[in-house]
Amino acid sequence: MTHPRTLRVDYDKTTAVVCVVGSELNVNLNRGAPPSSKFFSVKCTPNVQYTINPPPQETAPLAQIPLKGNSVLLITMSSASQFENDSKLSVQYYANNKEVLGKAVLHLTAVEISLDVDADRDGIVEKNNPNKGSWKWGPKGHGAILLVNCDSERTYWKKPDTEQDYISNVSDLKDMSAMVLRTRGPAKLPQGYKLTLHISQGDAESVRVFRSRSADNKKNAMTDNVLYKYLLKDHPLVLSSEVLSEEVPYFGGEAEMKFYVEGLRFPDKGFDGLITINLSLLEPISEGLPETPIFTDKVVFKVAPWIMTPNTLNPVEVFVCSTEDNYQFLKGMRNLVDKSGYKLKICYKYENRGDRWMQDEVEFGYIDSPHHRFPVVLDSPRDGRLQDFPYNELLGPDFGYVTRVAQRKDVSSLDSFGNLEVSPPVTVRGKHYPLGRIIIGVAFPTATKGRNMTKVVQDFLWAQKVQEPIALFSDWLIVGHVDEFMTFVPAPDRKGFRLLLASPDAAYKLFRGLQNEGHGEAKLFDGLEDEQQLTLNELLDDDSLQTENNYVQSCIDWNRDVLKRELGLDEGDIIDLPILFKLEEDEGNQYRAVAYYPDMVNMIVLGKNLGIPKPFGPKVNGRCALEAEMCSLLEGLGLSCTFIDDFASYHKLLGEVHCGSNVRREPFDFKWWNLEM
Numbered sequence: 001m002t003h004p005r006t007l008r009v010d011y012d013k014t015t016a017v018v019c020v021v022g023s024e025l026n027v028n029l030n031r032g033a034p035p036s037s038k039f040f041s042v043k044c045t046p047n048v049q050y051t052i053n054p055p056p057q058e059t060a061p062l063a064q065i066p067l068k069g070n071s072v073l074l075i076t077m078s079s080a081s082q083f084e085n086d087s088k089l090s091v092q093y094y095a096n097n098k099e100v101l102g103k104a105v106l107h108l109t110a111v112e113i114s115l116d117v118d119a120d121r122d123g124i125v126e127k128n129n130p131n132k133g134s135w136k137w138g139p140k141g142h143g144a145i146l147l148v149n150c151d152s153e154r155t156y157w158k159k160p161d162t163e164q165d166y167i168s169n170v171s172d173l174k175d176m177s178a179m180v181l182r183t184r185g186p187a188k189l190p191q192g193y194k195l196t197l198h199i200s201q202g203d204a205e206s207v208r209v210f211r212s213r214s215a216d217n218k219k220n221a222m223t224d225n226v227l228y229k230y231l232l233k234d235h236p237l238v239l240s241s242e243v244l245s246e247e248v249p250y251f252g253g254e255a256e257m258k259f260y261v262e263g264l265r266f267p268d269k270g271f272d273g274l275i276t277i278n279l280s281l282l283e284p285i286s287e288g289l290p291e292t293p294i295f296t297d298k299v300v301f302k303v304a305p306w307i308m309t310p311n312t313l314n315p316v317e318v319f320v321c322s323t324e325d326n327y328q329f330l331k332g333m334r335n336l337v338d339k340s341g342y343k344l345k346i347c348y349k350y351e352n353r354g355d356r357w358m359q360d361e362v363e364f365g366y367i368d369s370p371h372h373r374f375p376v377v378l379d380s381p382r383d384g385r386l387q388d389f390p391y392n393e394l395l396g397p398d399f400g401y402v403t404r405v406a407q408r409k410d411v412s413s414l415d416s417f418g419n420l421e422v423s424p425p426v427t428v429r430g431k432h433y434p435l436g437r438i439i440i441g442v443a444f445p446t447a448t449k450g451r452n453m454t455k456v457v458q459d460f461l462w463a464q465k466v467q468e469p470i471a472l473f474s475d476w477l478i479v480g481h482v483d484e485f486m487t488f489v490p491a492p493d494r495k496g497f498r499l500l501l502a503s504p505d506a507a508y509k510l511f512r513g514l515q516n517e518g519h520g521e522a523k524l525f526d527g528l529e530d531e532q533q534l535t536l537n538e539l540l541d542d543d544s545l546q547t548e549n550n551y552v553q554s555c556i557d558w559n560r561d562v563l564k565r566e567l568g569l570d571e572g573d574i575i576d577l578p579i580l581f582k583l584e585e586d587e588g589n590q591y592r593a594v595a596y597y598p599d600m601v602n603m604i605v606l607g608k609n610l611g612i613p614k615p616f617g618p619k620v621n622g623r624c625a626l627e628a629e630m631c632s633l634l635e636g637l638g639l640s641c642t643f644i645d646d647f648a649s650y651h652k653l654l655g656e657v658h659c660g661s662n663v664r665r666e667p668f669d670f671k672w673w674n675l676e677m
């Protein structure tokens with residue numbers, strides 16, 4: 001219960017009071033008493049309860065109680081009034097000789113008011129949850145949840161629903177959180193009293209409130225002015241950045257008014273996602289003066305974070321681009337996706353305009369609440385020629401869109417979302433991450449210069465909170481993406497997954513073993529017409545390549561240690577894949593790494609089926625030794641390896657299967673609000 005409200009009462013006057021059931025009125029008895037009063041007595045009708053402080057010795061209700069300097073009367077009412085003034089309370093004052101000096105009379109009208117939300121997170125707006133005014137994480141937590149209405153229910157001229165301040169289709173209401181104003185009381189509020197909803201200026205940037213007009217059939221009590229406003233639409237806008245405070249009608253009797261609350265922006269730097277909405281009962285003072293609030297009810301929402309989906313979640317749809325030259329790759333992908341039983345979505349030339357890097361332009365995620373959830377694509381500030389694809393092709397009913405706008409000069413290759421991944425669920429030194437942890441690549445922590453993921457995107461990712469990011473060192477690569485040296489695959493044992501890391505050491509070990517077994521003349525790039533072939537002997541004789549790969553291995557090992565620490569992994573959770581790199585001078589005259597042959601770790605993971613870049617490794621007994629090694633490393637986990645030829649159309653352009661594809665996955669069963677934070 002909130003603090004009691006101080007009520008002024010004067011003797012020889014009748015004061016009309018509106019009292020909200022559940023709240024308390026505090027009357028200073030001495031302040032309103034006639035001079036030289038020494039005793040008082042109190043009488044009231046049954047709906048009124050009172051206590052006297054300090055408590056009097058006498059017990060009989062009509063007894064004359066000594067009036068003290070600090071005598072206070074605390075008044076509550078147990079149920080709503082049927083009529084205005086239907087309850088009464090009077091205080092009679094007496095002199096020392098018990099002579100009556102005066103009498104103060106209260107005419108009381110009780111109303112029940114409760115602004116309600118789904119604070120217990122079961123999808124239903126319960127009545128007057130005691131925790132509705134605060135927000136707490138965890139299975140024992142509480143607090144209502146709001147979605148950013150970032151999909152588009154419009155049929156024509158689509159744009160995110162957040163960008164219009166009216167509801168064009170009732171289907172939009174399911175993206176919003178219900179809020180109910182429950183009232184009970186006389187047919188109308190006493191003259192001059194008003195109910196208003198209000199929000200702060202800051203919160204108004206993040207939320208809009210609409211009202212349903214369906215309850216207005218019982219609208220007898222509405223003033224013409226209010227009625228006119230609400231007649232305009234079925235779901236009039238009540239609160240927005242333009243209107244921070246708005247009167248809402250009071251219907252009389254027992255009534256419920258439904259509101260729809262729409263989230264407008266995601267948590268971000270400086271915005272933790274919490275929003276407060278207040279409802280106040282205003283009391284008139286006198287003509288020309290502003291009303292004062294005599295009762296305020298408060299509800300709190302938290303905006304749902306954007307959540308990424310790791311490789312261990314089931315795929316729903318696979319996305320690839322069709323270009324002039326990638327027929328071979330598309331054929332391989334189509335076979336794999338068909339075999340796995342998922343949907344393949346092809347982005348055609350008119351939309352991709354030659355940009356094949358489907359991984360880099362978008363990241364798929366979702367938002368979730370107890371009442372609704374839908375996928376949301378995060379559009380990268382990379383803005384290659386694929387830049388219109390997420391907005392034009394993905395945004396739609398129950399498919400949301402969010403982006404972060406960066407200055408052109410701040411955007412580098414590290415802003416492509418091959419550099420944005422997420423781990424499966426992990427437990428790290430006792431701390432649970434049931435939604436996994438986001439992984440990005442940045443410049444080496446001690447570097448004073450170097451490329452980084454742009455600040456607006458990093459700020460956004462960190463602010464989502466539920467998949468606390470890990471920053472790896474990826475600037476050593478020309479392209480600079482974490483997916484060039486790591487991925488996760490599902491596993492039936494241990495932590496439910498393995499971390500796969502590219503490993504030059506593993507490649508040298510494999511190749512030296514083959515050389516020892518007499519396969520030194522087996523050729524890399526065997527079967528590729530336009531590619532200069534190279535024997536294992538030649539490769540193993542190349543000292544500078546070995547030196548370059550020692551450097552690469554040390555970069556990957558640095559990341560390996562970070563991943564072990566931040567994901568709580570043991571050596572047994574990691575598999576090293578035989579992959580070599582080479583250093584090349586990039587545009588900035590820096591030596592950075594690229595894969596020497598197709599980078600097999602850059603794979604697509606579709607349940608148990610892996611689509612792996614075909615490595616064109618040395619053939620031993622007619623079989624590619626790299627493929628054989630991959631199969632032997634992964635098939636024990638129940639995984640099936642399919643090798644996809646991406647050599648000409650992706651590998652030669654410094655990307656592979658993962659860079660050229662994307663997967664929308666099913667959301668987690670785990671509910672983000674059940675996280676213990």
Ligand SMILES: *[C@@H]1O[C@H](CO)[C@@H](O)[C@H](O)[C@H]1NC(C)=O
Binds near residue numbers: 014016084085107
């Ligand atoms: C309720 O009581 C107040 C104060 O006595 C009075 O001004 C008002 O007119 C009354 N209202 C009704 C509907 O009787």
Ligand SMILES: *[C@@H]1O[C@H](CO)[C@@H](O)[C@H](O)[C@H]1NC(C)=O
Binds near residue numbers: 153154169170397
């Ligand atoms: C409203 O949305 C539904 C579901 O998306 C759609 O089927 C319907 O055509 C829309 N109605 C209008 C008037 O746009």
Ligand SMILES: *[C@@H]1O[C@H](CO)[C@@H](O)[C@H](O)[C@H]1NC(C)=O
Binds near residue numbers: 199277297
């Ligand atoms: C809402 O009410 C609380 C107290 O209940 C108050 O602290 C806060 O400032 C109010 N906010 C607005 C926007 O009126």
Ligand SMILES: *[C@@H]1O[C@H](CO)[C@@H](O)[C@H](O)[C@H]1NC(C)=O
Binds near residue numbers: 443445448449452453
């Ligand atoms: C790059 O981003 C990381 C992670 O936010 C930050 O710690 C680092 O200072 C940044 N480095 C540079 C060179 O801007």
